[in-house]
Amino acid sequence: MKIGLRHIRYFLVLAEDLNFRRASEHLHISQPALTRTIQHLEAELQVTLFDRSQNFVRLTDAGRAFREGGQRVLNGVEATIDLTRRISIGEAGALRVGYTDFAIADCLPELLKQFHQRHPGITVRPHHGVTAAQLQQLRDDKLDIGFVTGPVRQSGFRSRVVQTDRPICIVPEGHHLASRASVALADLADEDFVHGPTEAWAHFYDYLFPHCRKAGFQPRIVQEAFNSVGILGLVSCGMGITILTESIYDFATGGLVPLPISDIDDVMVTEAVWASENLRLPTQHFVDFLEQSDSHRLQGTR
Amino acid sequence: MKIGLRHIRYFLVLAEDLNFRRASEHLHISQPALTRTIQHLEAELQVTLFDRSQNFVRLTDAGRAFREGGQRVLNGVEATIDLTRRISIGEAGALRVGYTDFAIADCLPELLKQFHQRHPGITVRPHHGVTAAQLQQLRDDKLDIGFVTGPVRQSGFRSRVVQTDRPICIVPEGHHLASRASVALADLADEDFVHGPTEAWAHFYDYLFPHCRKAGFQPRIVQEAFNSVGILGLVSCGMGITILTESIYDFATGGLVPLPISDIDDVMVTEAVWASENLRLPTQHFVDFLEQSDSHRLQGTR
DNA sequence: TTTTCATGATACCTTTTATGCATCAGAAAC
DNA sequence: GTTTCTGATGCATAAAAGGTATCATGAAAA
Structure with missing residues (x-):
């Protein structure tokens, strides 16, 4: 028989109560069930975790070590489950953002700041790169969003103007x-x-x-x-x-x-660009965020 | 149903193989058993961990997070079990050692160094204190071994001369x-x-x-x-x-x-002192070590 | 095309594990 | 003494996990 989280959970409650009957009530199981689970745990470890007498139950030195480790394990399980759930619903995650000199010099800092306020669980990982490099990384799924010098009209990508520069x-x-x-x-x-x-x-x-x-x-x-x-x-x-x-x-x-320069009328555009399909959730959130922020502050800031 | 270490173990093997049949062989179980375990895990988490198609199985973003966390959890369990076992057989542990100015100035450093060589898993925690304080801490089980100015002849203690000073x-x-x-x-x-x-x-x-x-x-x-x-x-x-x-x-x-001083003939003794019963394993090891080291270098060094 | 092969999912049954109930044995309190 | 705690044990039951056979589907081979 192998040690499972159940053994650790039961053990920790018993280590807290130091009383089989009370611990079993806290666990909503019968006292014999708890006794046997602890016996199995000790047998599997080949370690006595509790000194038992009719009057008192107390942890051995080894039991104290197991309590610390077991608590860490349970905390780790809980944290892992929580993070996994949050990632699956898009509340947490990582967003790989590429940017050019032009983007980082103007709109990007404010944009990322606002995005972080809206989605604090999503970690933005910035990657500097010129337009061509970013587009390649997007194709290779090395990047989620690129901020590049536009216009981008290649198939497989969607884009949105975020900045214009004269x-x-x-x-x-x-x-x-x-x-x-x-x-x-x-x-x-x-x-x-x-x-x-x-x-x-x-x-x-x-x-x-x-x-x-x-x-x-x-x-x-x-x-x-x-x-x-x-x-x-x-x-x-x-x-x-x-x-x-x-x-x-x-x-x-x-x-x-x-x-x-008096005789250049058109502007240089910087665009956010992303794959047109199979978006990861953080990417989708960023795209949604971009489209929402259009209603507030449009395009270039100067 | 609750998530257990079994789910995590199976998941990690599958995340490695990305193939149910091969993973089930590595786990020495049948393929349907693995399929169901993963289904249960996903149901409990309410998270899809694998993208499955007839051609390939691959981790989702959430699955990647769960793999990292799960690996950490299993490592933690293994480390905890190992440490607990080592403590139970006295290979690891902590030894609380009290010492006076006289002890630390002469015999103690070499003694602790040699003890550490013999029992590298046992961490020595030194506590400075005068004789009276150490004896009280020994009674209160705050200390395992004291190095005090002797002679100590109180009941409940054993002691051994480790140093003589003129x-x-x-x-x-x-x-x-x-x-x-x-x-x-x-x-x-x-x-x-x-x-x-x-x-x-x-x-x-x-x-x-x-x-x-x-x-x-x-x-x-x-x-x-x-x-x-x-x-x-x-x-x-x-x-x-x-x-x-x-x-x-x-x-x-x-x-x-x-x-x-020409007219003082007797010496001042420093003794190691410990409780006479119910010794913790590290303490017992130290006592054994003291008695063994008597055969090599006896008593005070000057 | 049709056939074959490999994949993961299901159905059904068996084995293993966990649990609850009733009870025991020992120490302490009365 | 008797009662009343304690933790441990025996036995029957419920729940979980596992195995075998089989299905559905898509890719590769014929």
């Missing part, structure tokens, strides 16, 4: 354009550009380069940085100029001048 | 006796003495004062310190002289001069 030109202090109130794209034709990694940033440049072509030039890339912070750093030390978004610029530490 | 006189550097090679007790009759707390140190002064009386004087106490370190401190800053043991003097930081 691109701005960023030049170092002292640059010959720095005193201008704004620039037109054509003004930048002869400038040196600092650039993000070409492949990884494809989604951003897919948006930007057509505008440059329309203005009659191909940006001259002189430096490639690893990420947006790196780009701003290279610009601030005079390696060239760049085009990014206002929210990214807010992260700059100084030595930079932002210039509106 | 008292020495300790004077500050520059004291008028400091240049002597040794002193006789009578030489100290007019000195100021620094003293331990009278009541707590009764067992030590019961040993010392009769010698003084025989030499024709009652020590003049000018300062009472809280413990032996305090006594040495007060002596070193010139408040008076004291009589302690050589092993205690080894703890002094400087500014002190030890002087043998």
Whole structure:
């Protein structure tokens, strides 16, 4: 015969009462049933857990150890059952959220904060990644929600615009354009550009380069940085100029001048994107949350 | 029906195999028995743990959580059973050891180190206390073994001499006796003495004062310190002289001069003392250990 | 297509385990 | 003494777990 939770439950009540009859009443079983269960437990352990006499019952040293361990076990079982139930109804769980530099710089912090308030049991696990990487991770079920540079129109995904950014030109202090109130794209034709990694940033440049072509030039890339912070750093030390978004610029530490671009009318969108089917419950909750929050605060914050 | 360890064991094997038939073979039960056990588990939890199809079985998110928790529970049960068994045969446990300043200054560290080598599963819990306090704690079953200033001849206790100390006189550097090679007790009759707390140190002064009386004087106490370190401190800053043991003097930081006392022949004994009956297993092991170690290194080390 | 094979679920019966009732044996209280 | 606690035991019953045979379904083979 094997030890089961029943033995531990009975044992703990008896260890509390130190009286077979009273413990059996608390357990709503007969006294002989309790006596035999404890006997079986002791036989299986090959350990005497209680010193019995007609006058008193008390724990042995081994019994005390078993009480501590048994209590921990029961607590563990209860906690496990509770967590499992909560996960199954979507009250608890983990949500793997991907984000780009553009998303984390603007809408994401507030969005995640509000989501956490609504679903405090769901742990958000953020993963930084460029758009292409996030889409692949979504396909591989490595990610539940991505925040990417849109628009995303691949099949198998649904998406929702969460943020719009107007691109701005960023030049170092002292640059010959720095005193201008704004620039037109054509003004930048002869400038040196600092650039993000070409492949990884494809989604951003897919948006930007057509505008440059329309203005009659191909940006001259002189430096490639690893990420947006790196780009701003290279610009601030005079390696060239760049085009990014206002929210990214807010992260700059100084030595930079932002210039509106007069002849770009459309905006760069950041979208939340998720698989179109077989959503895990936390993901479904996040999608529902996104759609609800549309009624309150819509799209980009600037 | 309630969840038992059986359900968890079966579940974990199935979560590993993800195949009812193979899992049932690993469990040495029939496939229908496993199917029903898992059904009962899911019904009791009100949670679907496995996605089943004719082609594959896989864990749900909730199932993954239950697997982690269940594994922890089983590990906890196993560890608890193991510890309980080891305690019951005396392989593990706790030993509450009391000690005086005299004991800790000499024999105790080596003794405990050797005991730990022989019984690595037994945790020694040291409790500092003067002789009287330790004897009371032994009576109250707050302590298993005491190391006290002997001799102890109260009924209900057994004891064994573990250390003998020859008292020495300790004077500050520059004291008028400091240049002597040794002193006789009578030489100290007019000195100021620094003293331990009278009541707590009764067992030590019961040993010392009769010698003084025989030499024709009652020590003049000018300062009472809280413990032996305090006594040495007060002596070193010139408040008076004291009589302690050589092993205690080894703890002094400087500014002190030890002087043998020529006319004290007997020694101060430190004894291990324990209750004479109903010993806990760790205590019994320690007593056995003490009696064995007598054959190797006997009594005091100096 | 049809057949075969492997899967998990069910039905039915047997075995094992747990429980309750009645009772015993020993110590303490009266 | 007698009563009244205590925990333990014997026996019958109920509940749980297990085994065998079989079903339904979908994938792979013929």
